[in-house]
Amino acid sequence: MDNENEFTGADILLKALKDQEVDTIFGYPGGAVLPIYDAIFGQNFLKHVLVRQEAGAVHAAEGYARSSGKVGVLLVTSGPGVTNVVTGLTDALMDSIPIVCISGQVPSHLIGTDAFQECDTTGITRPCTKHNYLVKDVSKLSETIHEAFKIASSGRPGPVLIDIPKDVQFAKSKYIPKKDISFREHRIKAGSKNVDKNFVQELVNHIKKSERPIFYVGGGCLNSGPKASQELIKLVNKTNIPITTTLHGLGCFPGEDKSSLGMLGMHGNYEANLAMNKCDLMINVGARFDDRVTGRLDAFSPDSVKFHIDIDQSSINKNVKVNFHTNTDITMTLKEINSFIESNNIELEKKDYINWWGQINDWRKKECLHYEQGEEIIKPQHAISKLYDLTAQKDTFITTEVGQHQMWAAQYYKFSKPNRWITSGGLGTMGFGMPAAVGAQMANPNSLVIDIAGEASFLMNIQEIATAVQYKLPIKIFILNNEYMGMVRQWQELLHGSRYSESYVDALPDFKKLAESFNAVGVRAKNISELDDTINEMISINRPVIADIWVDKKENCFPMIPSGAAHHEMLLSKYDKENPENQEKGKVLV
Amino acid sequence: MSSTSVYPTPINAFKQSKRSVLSIIVDNEPGILARIVGLFSGRGYNIEALNVTVVDIKNNLSRITIETLGEEKVISQIIAQLEKLVPVHSATNLANLSESYEAEISLVKIEFDNNEQDQKILNFADIYRSRTVQKRQNIVVYEISGTSERINKFLDDLNTIGGIKVELVRSGPIGLGI
8 A cells, every 4th residue: 555655765865865955966877776767757856967987977976066065966876887986986085075976786685696787885885985875774765865965064074875775766665854854963073063262272372472384274174165265364364374275275265365375295386385394383274284295294394383173083193293183163263263363352463474474485486386488389387377367257167187287287277266176186086077077067057167187187087078068068178288197207207217108198089079079179279379269269169178288298297396305305397306315215105 | 293204214113002902882783893894904003803792782882892003193093083984983092091991701622631731721720710611521611701911821821731732712802991
């Protein structure tokens, strides 16, 4: 007897997604998710984006989440459907991106029999998700989905996977709405609820005392929401303290502001790395002392008192020991710092840190991002600078692939707002950028979304051009084409005696013709005289465009802190010679 | 500023390693043990001993006890990583409590050939107050409990008797803070 208050598992899933205000889902159908696809067929609140390979779905969900601040959602089938998203889940875990992945599973009674398209999904994805579930009982489904969304977006965000056997998708139960679910606090890990007043007071005292303070801001500031960025700007303006950001922190503070030292780390600015090395007070706002940032740990900022704001307890004292820390949300903490300074009439403006800024301005004179653009061959740095000049006034989102082009994009494209810069930092996933652009364009249909790409990375998820064409997403793929895996080639040049083992990308397609064959548009710039027109043409076309920009094949990305070196030992150009001892140590590192 | 380098250093990490017993309260749900064991193997930590049982049926809680080796900094990181797992309520290093107690249980099967051996075995069993579980002509099974150290000593003493065969099982340490 059918009870009208009971729904199938597939319908419960759709109701829960609606309840969670999900309006876009990226997916690929298959045997074990057919009941869910049947439910999708009969509704109209949810827009399904059919990707061409599941890896595309997970990166698109990441791009969607990063550019919108909402949870990205994807739907894949059992077996290969889910193993194809393992890279993307790991990527989202490393970069703290909230996504929920729904996967189909073979029917319960076949689990463990090596059934067709069966795999141990929860086993495979356990280390690459924040949490995962296998739902064996349909009556637990609503609660599981709501908890999954809560976990994905709370505390330090991350990917959550829900594996649903096919029989559970058919089985019936009541639907429990989100508002009727009381979450168990220990499972949500939302960080401390109250601002640590002691931490705030200590920090303000240290700001007053310090001669050479610096803000070191990471992706946590982004994840705390746009208000964190506003509080940060307020605090920086109030204190006149220089600020450097990590790769993921770009955009949390306006890149063109006078207080910004730009990005730090392996390919960070000279002034940013030197300031980190010489500072006496470091205020870490949501960064995790990643090895790309710190360089050699025993020489990392040796003389500073370190404050660390991070919602993730395990980020505290993991790589670098800090003096003061708090596990509270960044927005709350920064807000409290600002109001503490205001309400106590603490006048920090008088300090001005004149000597410190003088020192920093001397470092700036090095012009570490300087390059020489010749008459003929396009320098990749110049291509990015031009792209920035010609798009800065537009409502733009930038995604990237991974490699030299990614670092040049981070160095030469300036971001003034958070959530505009979408890149794979922790995992360094080649093939990330184009599907991420699909996701970002879905979330921001009227904005200009550009994937700054290398030709090698682009080839890794090239199938998603078809997705962009099908959904009329006018994303732009801006390829800095040097026919090499440029970063691999650079390391081989610096550390392996210029033996370019397997880093030349032979037999490349004609990207212009390739675009046309997908029904997208292809444009090309072979030399400097064609660059501006090509960029302008790319921007003006309201369709997916592949721009094939032929750049200097041998250009390297500088500044660079070689692996095993410290911040003050950075290389400024290809004319700098590395010290051979570091070279040997660096070889064994990544 | 003391920071441990990610690069090779001459310090022997094990020299500073301490034995710690961690007590972890978790929701008793499928996959929880795999999550914890995976965390240890994935991040390169050691498990010397492991024990897990449901301790609260009403609230569906299990207590997992893990004996591990590591510097203090590593142990703090293990605890922070454990507490990030969704089903974990708490993870405690028993050594950090002002008062805690440990125990372990072991079953020891001993095969012997002659009376002399039997007498020596009986003697040690008596000293360590082991309980006889079963005794046959040439086989005896004892149950011994106490700290891991105590059981180690009992086994060391048994090993001084020549010609006997010992087979055993140990629960690994369990512990509780007061």
